[in-house]
Every structure is written in structure tokens, then in C-alpha cells.
Amino acid sequence: MARGKRVGRLRLGDDNGAITRRYHGFLIAAQPAPLGRMVVLEDLDVDIEREDGSVANVREKGRFLDFTLNMGLPSWRYELDGVVIETSIVVPSPQNIAHFTLRSLGDGTCVRLRLRP
Numbered sequence: 001m002a003r004g005k006r007v008g009r010l011r012l013g014d015d016n017g018a019i020t021r022r023y024h025g026f027l028i029a030a031q032p033a034p035l036g037r038m039v040v041l042e043d044l045d046v047d048i049e050r051e052d053g054s055v056a057n058v059r060e061k062g063r064f065l066d067f068t069l070n071m072g073l074p075s076w077r078y079e080l081d082g083v084v085i086e087t088s089i090v091v092p093s094p095q096n097i098a099h100f101t102l103r104s105l106g107d108g109t110c111v112r113l114r115l116r117p
Helices: none
Strands: 002-006 008-013 027-029 039-041 045-051 055-057 063-070 073-080 084-089 099-105 113-117
Touching: 045 084, 099 113
Parallel strands: none
Antiparallel strands: 002 008, 027 039, 045 055, 045 113, 063 073, 073 084, 084 099
């Protein structure tokens, strides 16, 4: 049930205030009836392959540095083994596309990234 929470805003939930939204992810495709909405990309896992061949997940092993909005576009930065990885996302409207940008910031250390949906 969609109800007015404040002027100009809606919340999706029941009468007790519990949030009942069903779709959470980076990319939700709005398909024609009878298909409805479909989660296409829920999350993106980023791993760093170290020089010795070992692999570490940035979100699990890395240290979260900050989250910023630059002109409304989100960006996250993590640090792992002295390497700072910045992830940005753009979801152009009204397309079913998500653009991820990952870049290494800092001293120029080369790293290999592994991405998994």
C-alpha cells in the first residue's frame, strides 16, 4: 500500500509501518504484463587478486572509506592492502542499463579485479 509519508513523498508499507517493498537491487527491469518487475542485478561483488595470487573480497576484507554523491551520482571507496578502489554507478533513465566504473586510486599500484554479479 502506498501512503503519503510527508508532502511530496510516498512510503511503501503496511498500516503498521513495516516496509513491504519487494524489489531491491541495482537494476530492476520493468517487463510488460504478465511478467511485471524482475531483479536483473542485485549486487556486484568485487575481488582483488593480489601479486601472490591470493584473492580478497573488497567489501568483506577491505576497509570502507567513504560514500559520496557527486552531482547526484553515488560513489563508494574501499581500501585493501594499500590500494584504494572507487566504485561508481550510473543508471540512465528510462533504460534497463546499469553502468559501473571501478578505478584504482593512489600510488599507481596495478591490481587485477574480479567482478561477479
